[in-house]
Amino acid sequence: MKKSYYFAGMVVLVLFTLLIIGLFKSPSSIPSPLLGKPLPQISLELLFEKEKIENTLSACTKPYCLVTIWASWCASCVAEHAELVILSSQPTIALIGITHQDTRDQAQEWINKRGNPYAKLFFDQEGNYGFLLGSYGVPESFLLDKNKIVLHRWAGPVHASEVLQLINTKTL
Numbered sequence: 001m002k003k004s005y006y007f008a009g010m011v012v013l014v015l016f017t018l019l020i021i022g023l024f025k026s027p028s029s030i031p032s033p034l035l036g037k038p039l040p041q042i043s044l045e046l047l048f049e050k051e052k053i054e055n056t057l058s059a060c061t062k063p064y065c066l067v068t069i070w071a072s073w074c075a076s077c078v079a080e081h082a083e084l085v086i087l088s089s090q091p092t093i094a095l096i097g098i099t100h101q102d103t104r105d106q107a108q109e110w111i112n113k114r115g116n117p118y119a120k121l122f123f124d125q126e127g128n129y130g131f132l133l134g135s136y137g138v139p140e141s142f143l144l145d146k147n148k149i150v151l152h153r154w155a156g157p158v159h160a161s162e163v164l165q166l167i168n169t170k171t172l
Helices: 003-021 075-088 104-114 128-132 160-169
Strands: 045-046 066-070 093-099 120-123 140-144 149-154
Touching: 066 075, 075 093, 075 160, 104 120, 140 160, 149 160
Parallel strands: 066 093, 093 120
Antiparallel strands: 045 120, 066 140, 140 149
């Protein structure tokens, strides 16, 4: 009888410990197999100009680059947009936007209404680039260094302060 109480107590203790550990982890910091590796590059059309660009990361001309997968139908993307506008004013970071499973007209209307924080804005109607990156949904963002190596991945909206804090901890 005592052994069964001891065993039940140990199970409860282990579950409680796992719960506490889980509470302190950020749900937006999902590990990615791309961390520490170059972000794949593909060719996509620009959202507004309809010009095909062979290297989607060619606009990453600053020490850091934030590649964001987004869509006009995404409610969280509205909340994130104000944060991206703040980041776009930073001298050390370039923003690349890539639509995900969206129509060109709706994505253009969305940007025209809210402003364009991106150095380059690409159109990916099928969402193939997001699938290539292993995205779970939108918005999803990848912070790259000057060599286009993935430093961090956010699943869900990014916060400017979190991005800037991460950049400040890195050496250029």
